[in-house]
Amino acid sequence: MKITTKRALRKWVLILAVTLISIIYIYPVYLMFMNSVKPFGEIVSDAIALPTTLAWDNYTYVIKKIKYVKLFTNNVIITCTGIVGIVAFSSIAAYIMDRRKNRFTSIAHLIVITPMLIPFQTIMITLLKAMNVIHLSGSRFGLGVQYWGFGIPMATFIFFNFMKTIPKEIDESAIIDGASTFRTFISIIFPLLKSVTVTVIVLDVMWIWNDFLLPLLMVNSSNKTKTLVLAAYTFIGQMNTKWHYAMTAMVLAVVPSIIIFIFLQKYIVDGVVAGAVKG
Amino acid sequence: MSQKQKRLLKEYAENFLYIIPAILLVTVMIYIPFVMSGYYSLTEWNGISKAPKFVGFSNFQTLFSSKGEFMNSLWFTTKYTFGFTLFSNVLALALAVALTKKFKLANFFRGIFFIPYIMSMTIVGFIWQFIFTQGFSKLADITGWGFWNFSFLGDPKLAFYSVVFVGIWQQLGFYIVLYIAGLQAVPADVLEAATVDGATGWQRFSKVTLPLLGPSFTTCIFMSLTNALKVFDIILALTKGGPGGSTYSVTLQIYKDAFTNNRYGMGSAESIVYFLFVLIVTQAVLKLFSTKEVDL
Numbered sequence: 175m176k177i178t179t180k181r182a183l184r185k186w187v188l189i190l191a192v193t194l195i196s197i198i199y200i201y202p203v204y205l206m207f208m209n210s211v212k213p214f215g216e217i218v219s220d221a222i223a224l225p226t227t228l229a230w231d232n233y234t235y236v237i238k239k240i241k242y243v244k245l246f247t248n249n250v251i252i253t254c255t256g257i258v259g260i261v262a263f264s265s266i267a268a269y270i271m272d273r274r275k276n277r278f279t280s281i282a283h284l285i286v287i288t289p290m291l292i293p294f295q296t297i298m299i300t301l302l303k304a305m306n307v308i309h310l311s312g313s314r315f316g317l318g319v320q321y322w323g324f325g326i327p328m329a330t331f332i333f334f335n336f337m338k339t340i341p342k343e344i345d346e347s348a349i350i351d352g353a354s355t356f357r358t359f360i361s362i363i364f365p366l367l368k369s370v371t372v373t374v375i376v377l378d379v380m381w382i383w384n385d386f387l388l389p390l391l392m393v394n395s396s397n398k399t400k401t402l403v404l405a406a407y408t409f410i411g412q413m414n415t416k417w418h419y420a421m422t423a424m425v426l427a428v429v430p431s432i433i434i435f436i437f438l439q440k441y442i443v444d445g446v447v448a449g450a451v452k453g
Numbered sequence: 454m455s456q457k458q459k460r461l462l463k464e465y466a467e468n469f470l471y472i473i474p475a476i477l478l479v480t481v482m483i484y485i486p487f488v489m490s491g492y493y494s495l496t497e498w499n500g501i502s503k504a505p506k507f508v509g510f511s512n513f514q515t516l517f518s519s520k521g522e523f524m525n526s527l528w529f530t531t532k533y534t535f536g537f538t539l540f541s542n543v544l545a546l547a548l549a550v551a552l553t554k555k556f557k558l559a560n561f562f563r564g565i566f567f568i569p570y571i572m573s574m575t576i577v578g579f580i581w582q583f584i585f586t587q588g589f590s591k592l593a594d595i596t597g598w599g600f601w602n603f604s605f606l607g608d609p610k611l612a613f614y615s616v617v618f619v620g621i622w623q624q625l626g627f628y629i630v631l632y633i634a635g636l637q638a639v640p641a642d643v644l645e646a647a648t649v650d651g652a653t654g655w656q657r658f659s660k661v662t663l664p665l666l667g668p669s670f671t672t673c674i675f676m677s678l679t680n681a682l683k684v685f686d687i688i689l690a691l692t693k694g695g696p697g698g699s700t701y702s703v704t705l706q707i708y709k710d711a712f713t714n715n716r717y718g719m720g721s722a723e724s725i726v727y728f729l730f731v732l733i734v735t736q737a738v739l740k741l742f743s744t745k746e747v748d749l
Contacts, residue, residue, distance in 0.1 A: 270468050278472075296727055304485055322482075424579055
């Protein structure tokens with residue numbers, strides 16, 4: 175055989191193998207979607223076969239039972255509160271830390287980024303106690319505020335590293351024109367941070383939207399404040415062997431992320447890569 | 454006051470004003486609870502009684518002296534971290550190499566592998582619980598292979614592998630895209646030069662590409678290490694630490710001791726040991742790998 179045909183053959187074998195692996199890889203997700211529209215009897219008798227009738231009432235039942243719309247709103251409120259605070263406080267702090275280097279800002283920088291070394295589980299017990307004292311537990315907004323504290327170290331680190339790439343002459347000329355520090359930051363610097371802001375938002379939305387442990391500690395006691403994943407966790411626990419409802423709840427919990435991913439795939443993947451390389 | 458002093462004072466006030474919210478927030482959410490954990494680790498406290506009883510280092514002595522649950526969970530976490538880090542990096546690199554070959558669906562497949570990563574880990578645990586029980590029993594019927602009938606979540610040995618497997622399944626896509634980014638950064642002219650010099654495909658990969666992937670290795674291994682050390686959601690949904698406590702990670706153990714057993718003092722002591730454990734492991738591995746990186 176010629177070398178070129180051999181090489182082409184090898185490539186096709188490789189592509190075939192990758193295709194096969196991808197299909198097997200995503201098969202569990204497909205099974206979840208497919209079983210969520212099956213009646214109970216069909217799941218138990220055959221989890222792999224296609225449904226003979228589409229049981230959409232699984233969805234109407236679960237959506238009503240777990241109050242899906244309410245949960246979805248809770249998730250949006252918590253995530254938005256978290257993101258706005260993280261981006262606002264970290265970006266301006268990183269700006270000052272980079273442009274006004276002195277002893278105070280250097281120590282501040284160290285204080286703010288060091289918590290990246292402390293795993294959440296180390297402080298979760300006493301955090302709950304502390305949050306009870308200052309009344310940030312048991313409310314959606316309070317949970318959002320807590321994410322500020324946990325999100326700021328990494329976000330500041332990323333913003334700070336990026337700040338160095340923006341030439342100082344840009345803000346100096348704005349200040350000579352008479353703009354205040356805040357004004358310079360908002361109208362000149364912040365727009366230049368766009369790419370890195372997207373990175374921070376992608377990382378933090380994925381984290382806060384799907385987070386489990388912190389919401390479990392803080393907002394699990396009332397149905398009014400629960401997040402999507404928490405409610406799904408409790409519901410699936412109760413549904414023990416009622417797989418048709420459990421499957422539907424799983425789909426409802428992950429489908430918002432999947433839809434967003436399909437539309438924003440490029441931003442999400444790029445953001446995640448940038449975050450890992452910089453963080 | 455001179456003009457200059459005034460300006461300087463204003464500048465300091467501004468610095469303070471813009472940085473203090475960040476400092477205040479991390480202090481309240483992280484430093485204060487951290488210091489409190491340190492204090493409670495020296496006490497016996499059930500979370501209800503008003504005053505925790507000071508007991509010195511006896512919590513730590515209990516943790517290390519007896520062959521108790523905590524040492525088991527520490528051992529489980531070590532094994533899990535090793536298995537997870539090793540296999541997720543090997544598999545991700547292999548798939549990344551395949552997916553950087555030029556073919557039409559490469560981008561689409563990249564997206565496929567990434568989907569579990571954007572899903573909640575809790576839900577991922579539940580999906581696999583369903584597959585290990587309902588799905589596999591059906592596969593056993595179809596294929597007639599005894600393999601599918603193994604008790605993947607019921608047998609302590611197998612449960613360990615199942616948990617590692619599901620953990621990798623959820624995160625593999627993340628490491629794949631990181632390795633792809635690294636592979637695409639390897640300059641094409643260097644690879645061409647190697648080809649001109651008569652290097653075979655394997656030689657090109659092992660002698661040129663791999664050494665230049667150094668930064669990607671460091672990033673991926675560091676990320677997989679920290680993620681594995683924190684494993685919690687997947688285990689809670691998949692096995693709840695069972696069977697017979699064989700899949701208790703340190704994080705789950707801390708959670709159980711504090712919030713189920715109401716042993717807050719002991720839980721705090723465990724969390725302090727866990728903090729030191731994570732710090733030492735990550736710093737040691739980071740040091741090991743960053744000294745091995747090669748520059749072009």
